[in-house]
Amino acid sequence: MKSVSRRQFVGGAAGVVASLSLPIRAWAASSPFKIAVISDEISQDFDHACSVIAKDFGLHYVELREMWGKNLQASSDAEIAEAQKILAKYDLQVTDIASPLFKVDWPGAPKSQYGSKGDMHGAQEVAYKQQDEVLARSISLAKQFKTDKIRCFDFWRLDDVAPYRAAINEKLRATADIVGQQGLLLVIENEFACNTATGREAAKVLNAIQSPHFALNWDAGNAVMRGELDAFPAGWDALPKNRIHHCHCKNAIKDASGKIVWSPVDKGYVDWTAQFRALKQAGYRDAVSLETHWRGAATPEASTRISWDGMKQALINSGTF
Template sequence: MNRREFHRLAGFGALGFMALRAAAENFDYPWKLGIITDEVDPDLARTLASFYPKYQLRWAEIRNLKLDGKSRYVYNSATPAQVKQIKKQLDDANVRISVLDTGVYKIALPGTAPAGENASDLNPVQGEYEKQLDDLKRGAEAAHILGTDRLRIFTYKRVSDPNAIFDRIVEDLHKALRVAEDQNVTLLVENEFDCNVATGTETAHLFQAISDKRLMHNWDPGNCYLAGEQPYPKAWNQLDHSRIGHIHLKDASGKSWKPIGGGEIDFAGQFRALKEMAYSGTMSLETHYKNAQNDPFTSSVESMDGLVRVLKQV
């Protein structure tokens, strides 16, 4: 940590720590709430030491972490020794992992031209498609060490007509499910605005086609919104709620990310619906929003504060 970062965190703590701590101590989260840790800082130790105590969080979603000096995907970059060290850091902070995020199938499907992508996306690295299932297996092994059996996956970079390649997507998801069965893990397919399953309509279609309960849904209202569909109640009412295994929380207005409660997504209504269905699963803040200072830490604080305010309404 450099001097500027130290003073930023120290100053924030001096000004706001007691108020934030009091707010967290006086509020019981209704669900298993965490954050995708690299949204705060790719250095896990710093996130656990600076952000988690302020909100008394006990769950973490792991995506990218600082490994060998660079921020990298954990699932296919971390060595077994590094994965064990990550597990120790979580245990020492009394934090459990909810989901291990992978980038499996977040590439161009061979023979397709993703809409709005640049030349490098149209020409993925040689052999990238062929190693997707090997990467998934490696991710499953890492997940077991970390203490979870759930991995996030995607549905390939979005093309102009996703229906034209729907059968190929389903076929490849079945291949991934065979790995999931062998490795005893559950796959969470995320509705992602720049992938081929983005909206509630598209998600419902996918889960009607695949009944295997090893494939569950990572519901992301923010991605649904950016894909052009109202997340709640329109998209929500189309989903098979029994297949929701995890939820991402981020708000938006137009094409810009916002703190929770500062955008156009009806999170109060969404949370009431989750309460009514007795949802008992995990969810993670996925900040994405950047404040005027473009600072991930304080941006995440703003968004978590907004999330707590909305939750208190429910």
């Protein structure tokens, strides 16, 4: 073993102590990931949510979906201006616009049994013919909030998507081209109630749509909820790693009755320490965004704080925080 002088040892030890005493936001800034939280998972009060993210969690990034009881799609100019002031106040950057784009039935197909069931995060479920308006609004919001990513979905899940798969892929490809012309990236989330729900399904869609403007928002928790209990590592292994440009962090587990339910980040089928390590090894440098969904504590904020504790520990254990 190489010998170390007392001066080198003391100097090295002092460096470690100094790094440990750094403000938590300096720790977050040193991560290879853009560590974020979807603000409305904490509170509909955008100022309070941003305060928690920046001051209590020590983070630099936020994902936007709802504010003040409204989906971002319905925000007024005044509300957008106020949100921009709040972001500047807490020195937060926006990772992406978490839009409801294509969370609708595919035209001409049987009506999906999944539908919205009220799970639209403040957005009104509009018809397929109005999706161009949702897209235009999302592009505008991305530019106003200075982000280059727009999240979309893959239409409400069909019992048999095969007859419609090629047409759906073409719609996604054409939409990605529109987004790309604006200098933005369309990221499709694998969503348990939509046609692309698992890692294996996402891999097939990405393979079919070879567009530089089309990427994946990887959500291992959603894959588990759809029944892909081996979302990590098997679902993950199926994915082209260079096509992943956003990541949601949540977890799910089976309850006493055998039903899959949301759980805190550190309890469930997804080993987030291993997943974060795999992301780092794959060269991933985009956002990992906490999307708690679990509501086992007294309030959404309390639940998110518990999940953040688990997520933070997984980041530390994986060497990415």
